[in-house]
Amino acid sequence: MDESRPEVMLADVVEASRAVAATHSRTAKTQALADLLTRCTPEEVGTVVSHLSGVLPQRRLGVGFRSLRDLPEAAQTPTLTVLEVDAAFERLASAHGTGSTASRRSELRTLMSRATSAEQQFLRDLMTGNLRQGALDGVVLAAISTAYAIPAATVRRAAMLAGTAAEVATLAATGGHRALEEVALVVGRPVRPMLAASAKTTGEAAESMGGGGLIVDGKLDGIRVQVHRRGGEVSVYTRSLDEITDRVPEVVEAVAALPGGDLVVDGEAIVLRGDGRPEPFQVTGARTASSADLAGLQARMPLTTFLFDVLHVGGRDLLDESARVRHEVLLDLAPHLLVPRLLTDDRAAAEQFFADLVAAGHEGVVVKDADSPYAAGRRGSGWIKVKPVHTLDLVVLAVEWGSGRRVGSLSNIHLGARDPATGGFTMVGKTFKGMTDEVLAWQTKRFTELAVDGTDGWVVPVKPEQVVEIAIDGVQRSSRYPGGVALRFARVLRYRDDKTAADADTIDTVRGLL
């Protein structure tokens, strides 16, 4: 190690971030990040990688957009080192939840007053999760690959198994290529979960697979759980690798009762009604977000555990085995916990299974290539989800100015359903999704024309005349909107100039989807 190497300053990180944001080329971004990493000591590199990928090592600071509104006067010259920043974050994090808002505020002010103007902006963006430099986890992993001359595939796999880019960078800095190759699944350390791409129909999903057999799983509308059992001790992790063991005792019990030794399984926890049909997501969400009065929660909203994968069993890693093999292992291990599942190579049977599951109240299906491995942390084509889509014709009531690459465009639209009782419109949600650049340009012009008084602010009210066809996954109860209902995952399909506001769907139609 080079003892004379100068300490890495926050200003160096800010400069790298600026350079990254200044180019659209991913290779140039990667190189800029790699240049900085090579200047870091092994003690520094974890923090630097974490900050440059927009992640706080401390996870929760208790500092958000609001507490960062009024900043102290900026320092003239940069003096902060990255390790000093990390230490300050550490103090903020440990003061979180101890009731000492004043001490956190003072800690934050001290940090910010030592930062230059550019550093203040960077720290604020980092703390609010708004780095927007065009490089997060993926590009930073590529930079680790470049900086330490380690194949990208090795770096990515290590990240899947170790969980964070910071951990991977520290390993690379201390042990190089060999250390990353030795990263393995460790029972008790969560693995990045495999994600699913989406398709409109089961046929389309099957089309993009190898054709070597399908596993069709019910998609349950609960929360993802990755469960580890190590030496009899069970831990439960969410999709984002947060530990929720103490909030889901039913899951712990179900996995503790399985035969054999150590294991890692992947599944979904969900609250079912007495008749076996699923409760709406809001019920499972409320149940699993809460930790107070667990006994009461368990009595009122018991969780049911479903498993759809097994990554490790009794000393044997299964990540690289085919889904077919993992299915056999899971069937042996926990047949009573298996998610609703169909093994088939018949597309019509898959389509029928989808229809049956939707009729049973579930979200849809996930179609899986029976020959594919468990591609941790990736949204590859091995798994493809299929959900039914509802469409509504709604009226645009207002529009919000966009941010980032949408600055200068009217972006997020407020959606209203017709209320025949009053002759007016009831707001049921917003959306910014599904718009191409062309549509953004069109709607900016259109809604500027339709704008009514009070158009100086962030929200631009418009005459309720423009009809838009919206796709949604469903409707949920709302305490925010006056109609008592809100759209779930609304996105624009197209603007309809063949319809007037009088032809729009009514609030009763929307409520009927509950």
Added chain:
DNA sequence: TTCCGACAGTGGGGTCGCAAT
């Protein structure tokens, strides 16, 4: 040369815990 996988960005609704009001 074209195609396509992976990534980043742009935000959506709901719920809880906690501290301040």
Added chain:
DNA sequence: ATTGCGACCCCACTATCGGAA
């Protein structure tokens, strides 16, 4: 008691880069 804030569950979609075909 109520309210505001922060965190984190669920998430869809488009644009873009750069390697694969």
